[in-house]
Amino acid sequence: MFGASIGRAAQRIIDAIVRWLASGHISPNLLTVIGVGINVGCGLLFGLGRFFAAGILLLVANLFDMLDGQVARLSGRVTRFGGFLDSSLDRLSDMVVFVGLMVFYARDTEFHSTLNVFLAGAGLMGSVMVSYASARAESLIPKCDVGFLRRPERVVLFIIGALSTHPGSDNFFANRMPAVLWVLAVGSYWTFAHRMYHTWRELAKVEDTKTENVPAQEIRIQNPISFAKSAFPEKQG
Numbered sequence: 001m002f003g004a005s006i007g008r009a010a011q012r013i014i015d016a017i018v019r020w021l022a023s024g025h026i027s028p029n030l031l032t033v034i035g036v037g038i039n040v041g042c043g044l045l046f047g048l049g050r051f052f053a054a055g056i057l058l059l060v061a062n063l064f065d066m067l068d069g070q071v072a073r074l075s076g077r078v079t080r081f082g083g084f085l086d087s088s089l090d091r092l093s094d095m096v097v098f099v100g101l102m103v104f105y106a107r108d109t110e111f112h113s114t115l116n117v118f119l120a121g122a123g124l125m126g127s128v129m130v131s132y133a134s135a136r137a138e139s140l141i142p143k144c145d146v147g148f149l150r151r152p153e154r155v156v157l158f159i160i161g162a163l164s165t166h167p168g169s170d171n172f173f174a175n176r177m178p179a180v181l182w183v184l185a186v187g188s189y190w191t192f193a194h195r196m197y198h199t200w201r202e203l204a205k206v207e208d209t210k211t212e213n214v215p216a217q218e219i220r221i222q223n224p225i226s227f228a229k230s231a232f233p234e235k236q237g
Helices: 002-023 028-048 051-074 080-106 114-137 151-163 177-213 224-231
Strands: none
Touching: 002 051, 028 051, 028 080, 051 080, 051 151, 080 114, 080 151, 114 151, 114 177, 151 177
């Protein structure tokens, strides 16, 4: 009950911001670009080891990510280019965070970890493959958003890893970014495989439906000898 009340209050605040931005004729595409710029700043902070600040900034960046689509719908400025821009820049937002983490763990400091560099790189590649698989699949089937590790879940994990980072703390819940990288690396490829399997299943259903709708005489394989006799009947006498 308490959680639901907080959710409703937060939604009312967001709705008010959306109405204000829409009434001010703010371009949704501008909000998208601002959000990406903030995400680039997050990547820089991660690279410098300022994880907690990066986590706070990541929250702000994804507020813009929520607002742009809602402002576009409320102001009647939904365009195909806007959807393309938002989707494309989301990929950039993901990658700069991963690159920032790779830079941090590759630096010659006490936190240097080749394993974490590898996990961040694997997570980056996996996240790109998840997004590409979805985009390519949706040119063949209506929808392909299956899998438990989509972009919102990746962002939440990044925020958890960033805000939990407190060097020197012995608390079990502190410094969870390496664990987050494991989840991102493994989960991204699991989600990619799930989307591949889902697309295969959906395309197989389409092919089966097409086969069922083809008349029997069109798919029956005729005996070549019978076909020849019917096409060129022998003359009598």
